[in-house]
Amino acid sequence: MKNLTVSLSLLLASGSFSFAQKQDIEKTFDGKAAISEFKYLASDELMGRDPGRPEMKLAYTFIADQLEKAGAKPIPGADGYYQNIPFRLSSPPKSGSIKIGETEFTQGQNMLVLDGKSFAGSFELIDVGFGTEEDFAGKDLTGKIAVTNVGAPDKLNPNQLFAEGRSKTLRAKEAGAIALIERFNVPSIPWQLISGFLNRPQMTIDQGSASDLPYVWIEDLKNQMTSDKLSTALVNVEGKVNTPVEGKNVVAWIEGTDPELKKEYIMLSAHYDHVGVGAPDAEGDSIYNGARDNAVGTVAVINAAKYFAENPPKRSVLFALWTAEEKGLLGSGYFANNPLVPLNQIIYNLNIDNGGYNDTSIITVIGLGRTSADFLIEEAVADFGVKAVSDPSPEQGLYDRSDNVNFARKGIPAPTFSLGFTAFDDEINKYYHKAADEVDSFDLEYAQIYWKSYILAAQKIANWSERPKWVEGDKYEGVSKELYGDK
Secondary structure (H helix, E strand, O other), rough: HHHHHHHHHHHHHHHHHHHHHHHHHHHHHHHHHHHHHHHHHHOHHHHHHHHOOOOHHHHHHHHHHHHHOOEEEEEOEEEEEEEEEEEEEEOOOOEEEEOOEEEEOOOOOOOEEEEEEOEEEEEEEEOOOOOOHHHHOOOOOOOOEEEOOOOOOOOOOHHHHHHHHHHHHHHHOOOOOOEEEEEEEOOOHHHHHHHHOOOOOOOEEEEEEHOOEEEEEEEEEOOOOOHHHEEEEEEEEEEOEEEEEEEEEEEEEEEOOOOHHOOOOEEEEOOOOOOOEEOOOOOOEEEEOOOOHHHHHHHHHHHHHHHHHHOOOOOOEEEEEOOOOOOOOOHHHHHHHHHHHHHHHHEEEEEEOOOOOOOOOOOEEOOOOEEEEHHHHHHHHHOOOOOOOOOOOOHHHHHHHOOOOHHHHHOOOOOOOEOOOOOOOOOHHOOOOOOOHHHHOOHHHHHHHHHHHHHHHHHHHHOOOOOEEOOOOOOHHHHHHHHHHHO
């Protein structure tokens, strides 16, 4: 009986504390200001927040100003509130062709020059498998073209194809290669879709001299371009133009209050870019405002900074607004590989990304069920009258299509806190990457529930006495143990 009484007392105390936290957020949250921020970030003035457009400066300046006004501090090593990223915009060549044996490849049809400079001539081809470090080891490719398969055996989703390609260009350059050709032989991804999407200017991270290395995909779904079919290639690629672009992640932090736990960080993140200007809709609107994707998430992180500046939790809090998510998770990937805080001190990433919503009674958490802190997210959203549910559309591969995956791969537990959806249905597709994705079509009452429940979830995790971990058996459990030194 005594143990039961103690347990009930602890349960009631915990419930009272959670209720008090919720009430404090309710009292201090400035809904009018948050909606104003939402409207500005998704306004026509910002022209869809395309990282390659000059209006992007308006977006990152506004976000940095909000973090500074909130009282969040610059991270040592950053440029004020910015992490600068050397982007480049690589445009398709005016013309391009490669002849290998009797097969001819033409730019925009069965060939794509994705990066690098113009080049022409006859070059020997060397097959280096998937282009791993082991595949390139000991090879002198001076003056030759390295030929690989795209991706790697266990890395074949679109983001992984590009990430692996960037690594391979560095290896090819170090081996003395004159170019890198990758055989696109992934039957699950239609070449027509890929070529339509990629035969236009592409944003990449400038890798110095390695970025001048021509990087080419050729269509080879039937795996015809194998070693015994490769000898030389007759190449003619003309009119390649590459332009430097200023890129900025917006970052800040607030120190925690606990003498020990403040050495650990919970990272709150969202991407602030969108897709810019596109084909006009039936009303002639060509600006893709990106209210759902992802101005709403950016506002959540800004308002979390406001709250935690006045109510710092036990752990320190990082605030990160990523650029160029829509270009291939580039901003978050740059931070993950060039961290301003040691990654083993970032113990959790509560990321935000969105396509839209079709159920305002729920919050969809991509990755729910994979970390030990999930119950805290469930408690937080329940306190605001909604329910946390897991990804209803695993076939979409959403976990691997957002910024959280760049940190999960490093071992950091990292779910994505999304607007409520039960399927990728017509209601989602009506707004996803469309001109219709505007604040005027958004349920602003639901937006405020979403913002406040995100802050409460972050507060619960930042104050938790335990360090969040991946559930046993998760594919990132092993790399996580290495990161944190767990036995």
